[in-house]
Amino acid sequence: RKEVEQDPGPFNVPEGATVAFNCTYSNSASQSFFWYRQDCRKEPKLLMSVYSSGNEDGRFTAQLNRASQYISLLIRDSKLSDSATYLCVVNRGNQFYFGTGTSLTVIP
Amino acid sequence: DAGITQSPRHKVTETGTPVTLRCHQTENHRYMYWYRQDPGHGLRLIHYSYGVKDTDKGEVSDGYSVSRSKTEDFLLTLESATSSQTSVYFCAISDRGYNEQFFGPGTRLTVL
Numbered sequence: 001r002k003e004v005e006q007d008p009g010p011f012n013v014p015e016g017a018t019v020a021f022n023c024t025y026s027n028s029a030s031q032s033f034f035w036y037r038q039d040c041r042k043e044p045k046l047l048m049s050v051y052s053s054g055n056e057d058g059r060f061t062a063q064l065n066r067a068s069q070y071i072s073l074l075i076r077d078s079k080l081s082d083s084a085t086y087l088c089v090v091n092r093g094n095q096f097y098f099g100t101g102t103s104l105t106v107i108p
Numbered sequence: 109d110a111g112i113t114q115s116p117r118h119k120v121t122e123t124g125t126p127v128t129l130r131c132h133q134t135e136n137h138r139y140m141y142w143y144r145q146d147p148g149h150g151l152r153l154i155h156y157s158y159g160v161k162d163t164d165k166g167e168v169s170d171g172y173s174v175s176r177s178k179t180e181d182f183l184l185t186l187e188s189a190t191s192s193q194t195s196v197y198f199c200a201i202s203d204r205g206y207n208e209q210f211f212g213p214g215t216r217l218t219v220l
């Protein structure tokens with residue numbers, strides 16, 4: 001079983017739409033959680049850390065459910081510049097485990 | 109942006125030749141990581157370091173070795189490159205091993 005699983009998409013949404021990505025992780029000992037975005041042929045960049053109480057950064061909201069081992073990312077009022085691949089990342093014991101990513105295209 | 113550089117950025121080499129990739133950081137972070145990224149697999153850990161001269165294997169370490177003689181440098185060596193090692197290689201750093209990682213720009217390696 002993979003450490004981290006994500007729906008690969010692709011998600012194609014119009015500008016202004018709200019879109020949600022989900023991710024599950026297999027090991028309950030996982031310690032910390034993150035969402036990264038990766039543009040084509042570029043390095044992953046940190047979008048936000050995910051905290052147990054949930055957290056928000058502008059149009060982005062992340063949620064963590066430890067009981068269900070589930071992480072989510074909500075993007076409101078999508079912009080063309082949000083088009084990218086979104087990676088769910090889980091940390092355990094100094095190592096980081098990556099989902100294969102969810103592709104998002106925001107359409108004008 | 110975190111101060112991480114990788115060299116070379118692109119390399120084409122032939123099967124059987126040795127290859128060394130370099131990662132250099134200016135953040136004084138303790139942890140450094142090497143990943144490879146391939147379609148359908150996402151990022152997979154090759155090796156990581158938790159201090160000078162302290163390294164450990166990751167998920168896909170066969171065929172790779174690493175060295176860290178200084179805090180700022182982490183080298184990845186392919187002793188005898190194979191076509192299956194054609195990939196994009198990313199270096200990453202983390203200050204405490206459970207905090208967020210920051211990535212270098214990547215190295216595109218092609219083994220013919």
